[in-house]
Amino acid sequence: RAGAMAAFAGMWLAMTAAMMAPTLAPMLWRLRDVHRTVLASLLAGLGYFFIWLVSGIAVYLGGLALVEIATCWSALSRAAPLAGSAVVVSAGLLQASAWKARRMARCHDGVPHSAATFASAWRDGLRLGIDCHACCANWMAVLLVVGVTDLRAMIAIGVAITLERR
Numbered sequence: 001r002a003g004a005m006a007a008f009a010g011m012w013l014a015m016t017a018a019m020m021a022p023t024l025a026p027m028l029w030r031l032r033d034v035h036r037t038v039l040a041s042l043l044a045g046l047g048y049f050f051i052w053l054v055s056g057i058a059v060y061l062g063g064l065a066l067v068e069i070a071t072c073w074s075a076l077s078r079a080a081p082l083a084g085s086a087v088v089v090s091a092g093l094l095q096a097s098a099w100k101a102r103r104m105a106r107c108h109d110g111v112p113h114s115a116a117t118f119a120s121a122w123r124d125g126l127r128l129g130i131d132c133h134a135c136c137a138n139w140m141a142v143l144l145v146v147g148v149t150d151l152r153a154m155i156a157i158g159v160a161i162t163l164e165r166r
Helices: 002-035 038-072 074-095 098-109 118-146 151-165
Strands: none
Touching (some): 002 118, 002 151, 038 118, 074 098, 074 118, 098 118, 098 151, 118 151
């Protein structure tokens, strides 16, 4: 199981990097100006992707739990299409919510104005990762329903996230 989880985490990070690079790059550029070093920007980027790695591990473990439950309770397997539809509809409703608008405002706020240290760069990256993750939660839920390995879905959602941030 550890090997499968590591493979999933690697795929998750690659997908996240491809999808989030267009929105993350300008923030890291501004962080470089705040912290005045490329290394600090690199640390912020690592902090950002650490948040996405943790979420990927949670997704993997949640998926394992769902498979175990579905194996024991066959009615769950039959309800999967309805549950997937409910996730997509809920994601659409969340897209138009005040909660999402507040998350987007934080995300557009961009770079925190903290002291220029490597520790603060890491914390800034963690904060950016948490804020970005909250902004993208509904999009990522749709991607999980459609399939995280579907390249067309990943591109479509990556484009939607990028356009949303402009």
